[in-house]
Amino acid sequence: MSNLEKFFNRCTQIVDEELDKLIPPAATEPARLYEAVRWSLFAGGKRFRPALVLAVGTAFGAGENKLVRFASAIEMIHTYSLIHDDLPAMDDDRLRRGRATCHIKFDEATAILAGDILQTLAFQAIADDQDLSEKVRVKLISELANSAAKMVAGQQLDLDGEGKKISLEDLEKIHHNKTGAMISAAARSGAIIAGANESELNSVTNYASKLGLLFQITDDLLDITQSTEVLGKTAGKDERAEKATYPSIYGIEETRELAEKVHAEAVEELNDLEKPVEILREIAGFILRRKS
């Protein structure tokens, strides 16, 4: 097992343990609500955003105990957004993380409420984190909320653009908001928790911005090159929804070259940091080469 695999496994383990403590047991009334929350939250997600919190935070010297709560909270926000994005009124999807989407397994009302309460519990988890000072908690809530608002705006832009011919600039704006902002929040928050200085935070921000772009480019590629089975979510749906994507604008080969270029830029941003950032380089490589 590679170092990176070990790292991801460790992240998944501690984040899942923390999430299990933060979410009421499935038998809690109303049981249907918490079952639905747990159905979507414990569905074998990659925990990429939490891993980024932990990778950056650890590189800057923070202990896991100071990072795991926020890492779990950002996964709760991410999962709430997946539940709502999959609803019939939005992307209308039946499969997510290899299993039925929340509204298919339960019903639409329950899925809406499961998403709603996940967002609430995420902010509460940070507010109640006794391992962080109140000053840091407030900063993290503001950081996360700022990105979560961008994520929602990005989803609206995405829906508004469906079936329309949109420019590359518009496409980048959608991604920057919809996925980039939360990836940026993950990386930046790790650094904030560890007490990084302004210049360091700046490098982390630039790294995360490139990483978010790389994530989206490879996401677009996977949507057309991989099967539904491998992805654990419906493949080929960008094309069917007539969504603008990098391959639809550049073609597959040129998009692959773009991914290489953005990967190199992300790694470049790490060079000025006098910290043990090897794991951050490996994460960028992993995103470049990911198969699902």
Added chain:
Amino acid sequence: MSNLEKFFNRCTQIVDEELDKLIPPAATEPARLYEAVRWSLFAGGKRFRPALVLAVGTAFGAGENKLVRFASAIEMIHTYSLIHDDLPAMDDDRLRRGRATCHIKFDEATAILAGDILQTLAFQAIADDQDLSEKVRVKLISELANSAAKMVAGQQLDLDGEGKKISLEDLEKIHHNKTGAMISAAARSGAIIAGANESELNSVTNYASKLGLLFQITDDLLDITQSTEVLGKTAGKDERAEKATYPSIYGIEETRELAEKVHAEAVEELNDLEKPVEILREIAGFILRRKS
């Protein structure tokens, strides 16, 4: 104009001004999203929860500047819950605050996203409130999140109970969660901001608990005794949805007597407080006698 009317008008004025600053202008991209948020937020709501924050906070000696941000945030949470509760998959309502519900005026996807971002912006508004210490901000976010989670659980219980014969105990559990928790958070937060001591906070909690119950009892009464036009939302829908209500269990006359009794208990809780709580008495009277 009575003192209470003047007080409510003042609350609406300062809260609406604050909300206008907290929500991006309607022309901000994605314009459809912020138009939808503003459509539901500036629809002439009674601003009851903000008024309660301001009434309790002022009685305990806090300045308006320390109260108005939280008062606005709790209205944002309340409005997000109305937008989502009105969705076709939930209560499926077309009218709210005297105008078309968000998903009717815009569309379902936009309404889901408008509710989502309102919740996000509410927590961000508190986290960024420079007029409060970080310690108080964290406490308020935890208090509000705790109540917002109960509100969602209450809505789930309410949906689960539709068309079933439920006990008075179950009915009270639904209301305690769905509306009581947020009313309690409003009153308690006003006291927390003002730095009330434990014993005072206890009295405020008990007052708010009775006030929340009174609010729900009169809400049930209005649903069957008032017209849709007066209420600004669809009247008579509890009966059509076969929802358990106080009048359906006790009948109208006995429910009115219950309202009087709960009102007296709410006011009783104020007697131990050596503070200028006249406005809190008047608010309880207003809820008892409200016509919409």
